[in-house]
Amino acid sequence: MGLRTFFRSLSPSRKSFLTQIDNSTWIIGNGLWNVTQGRQYATKLWYKEKDLVGNAVGHYVSYNGAASDLNWTSAAIVESGDNYINVKFSAIEGDFHWVIYDNLAGAYQYFVNRALPVLGEFRTLWRLDNVSFPNGRTNVKDGPLPPISDYLAGTNVQDETWQKADGTFLTKYDWSAFTKDLDFHGVYGDNFGSWYLNPGKDYFNGNHLKQELMIHRESKTGDAVQLNMIHGTHYQALSRDPFADGKTWGPWLWYLNDGSKDDATRRANKEDKAWPYSWFKESSFQSRGSIKGKLVLSDGRPASGAAVFLGDSNSNLTALDQGKDYYYTVYADKNGNFNIKDVRTGTYGLQAWSNGDALADVTTSFLQNDIIVTQDKTNNLRTLKWTVTDRKNRIFQVGAFDRKTTGFKLSGPTPYEHARIAKCPANLTYTIGVSQSEDWCFGQTALGTWSIVFPFSSKKTTASAAKLTVSLAGFSGGSSASILLNEAKVGNITTNSALLPSSQDTYRGATRAGEWHLLEFPIAKESLKEGTNQIDFKVTTSTLWRGWLWDSILLEWV
Template identity: 60%
Template structure:
């Protein structure tokens, strides 16, 4: 059936190509039958069937080849959207360029392609009408693997692994294989990157490049720590995958969001070129400068304002370089798990000043937390609800006070910033099984050891011991251990002991410690952040040397605990 549709579409495309002055001058949409359409302009065109865009013609070549093509899906590949109709919803001219807005309609919502004359690619956006409660929602291209041989994100740029290295007998877990020569692993998760840091990403080869440029990221779920898989090779077919995870869950403990009717993801630019990364970078700079896009005819999209303020700590210090997040008002989930509406991320300057521009008008909750540096010791977070941003208005919240702990700190290991940065291997390039290079047993001496002596993750049965000195506490002192985890992958359990006496446990299945896939999916910087506190009897401490022990009593290969910071205070 696919071959029949392609034959019909190919004949129509041949007619369009043969008579461009009569049929295809500038952007167009042509209906072949009830479930097949061709859209594009004089540079490229896509043959779209009920689910898949099965053919992409560019520079005289079908860039899809034997691959699946373009589609939109949610909850993995479990639910692909099926298009029931397509129409041109708007025609216009912007800066001398004509364009059409093509809408493909499905039961769940509308997928738009905004096609400009002489644009090598198209802007895309999706408007929700009936998506179910979900975690994962994506658009993607699966492209010809002989044309597109390399993948690029802002932190990784290299050849995709050859398909003949994906040997079934060498598969060790989800989309992960031992290389045939035993030198390491192949896994799609090595092409993970921070979602909100992307300039442009995609796949390319000799003479061809397909890129996603997402300048406005307010439609993404999650906060600064949101990371996603960007490109990879489909192991079962060899297709090269350009993955636009507009609502992703690959490194989260949970994500279950309900979307209002009219929630818009995008627009972003899908861009074609000859594989020139400098050209793609130049185009990305132009797109970031042009966002929010003035050509988009949507009043809610353009209802935006500015929010600014200053945060100071209750001890008088400015909240220097703090992470600042604008998310759900009166939140009932973590900032990483938020995803129903629109979200904004910034950083304060050295004086604690922050500013969000082009914020959709709504009421938000404003959060802040330490990003390390001069406030790396701050273990608390900041939240102010009922922050309203109005259309075309500049809202100044003035000076906000962030309450910090007044307790005396005995010691701290690692910056409090929700990342594993500073520890051995913390923030290293994404690599499967890197946590296996961390030791089973470790001794860390306060005052002598450095953070780099502490490994970023603990995965083996054994003891990680902290040696520290303590003076005799006062009668009113109550020791409090704070454990900040950058991530946790299930199947592991740690008993926490002070001078041989257990004061707590961190384990799978606990409501306080939901699991995320960080450690077994190549993450090295963060997964989902967890904050745990354990108070204990002061009589367990003694004058002189004391021991704090993290005794892993149960483990699973490549699973375990990714560390952010350990603090003892009273």
């Protein structure tokens, strides 16, 4: 009997099944597909009469990059119904589930923690046959994955990044995306598509600006890689979290089809409407409520379009760095109203910050802890007052406060491109009242000086001091700058500063956002002079492709 006949014979009907071959090999699937699960890797993915793994690695679960793959010690059907089975694979660290419906090409998956260590990265993934899956798709990038021949012919210039003979670059980080904005992602060809559909997203770490690598071409083997970074750190400085026994990631849907993106879109919409899944009976998953409220600034304006984040209560971590529990993100409407639905019951901290536009001048954030979400009830927080500074005290502002590089030169159109920061000039002069936001480049790295020239008159204020606020949308350590006012140093942007932990945003080609930092420097009134003044950001140390992403720069009276 040939292999193909053998695997076909495992399930003559469409019924879902688990078959144990020996103490470290199992086969799961239904009449549409099946896969052979070994101690670490799932291979021989049969679908439409073809093995879609082939010579690739297959499916596995790992943490801290590829350092630790989970080893499965047992498998069992732990739940079943008329048209499905729930297969649990157990490892020391926890349990990985495949919920297989009889007529579904693919399976719902989720992981329940038992003994994972404190970690930064935790993922599931497929490494698939590169002939069957030549293309990749996220919500921001769609097209052919680079052939392995391009990697072999290129020059490796940093991790997973190569320079081609024509001077351009190819890097796996071009296939990243903001996790909260993602509808679905995967790899596909003319006859096959393999997709991840993550409708809930509350089990992902981080806030609105959380980014992750989604797919790529494996540079050594050519495998088509489909990542499910359910706890990731690719664009962060710090994200190492402990997890309680029972912490659950998922469920999400791994979905197979004929390569149709339209079909995947329809299926993703269907999954979104079904969330939270009624079939997933785990009690804490089903125990949900909601919160709503209205954010109003202390100057009377509604917090129109504000980014609203529900996360850990009384945490000393930023919203981006939180990751041990469950997290929810929305944007307020034009009147400052927000409504967060389907929230797991528990106690949360609520944060909000400017998303630009009507709040482009708002430097402060809103925070309220100890917010309780009760099952099947809505906690109405009513009107929440958000303290902001007086706009009348502004001397000048460059860029909008939104924790992104919005409006600056070269910040678009795509959010990822290796070495784009090197296209920004070494020297730049921006004149208040004359220059526009697009005259300021999105990131700074090269040795040189960027200057802001502005007028000042002491007759316009009775204030005795000022404050310079420097808001960075991201920072990759290796480059530093002195901040000068009329040639006198008032501060710096410094590698290895406790205020600036280094993340991998500019290093990995991010152009829109990374890990946000707010720096504030006191300015004595006597440091300003009548007439024309100048603030300089003078780069004193430069490392190629490492530097900072700009959000906004503000000088104001205090």
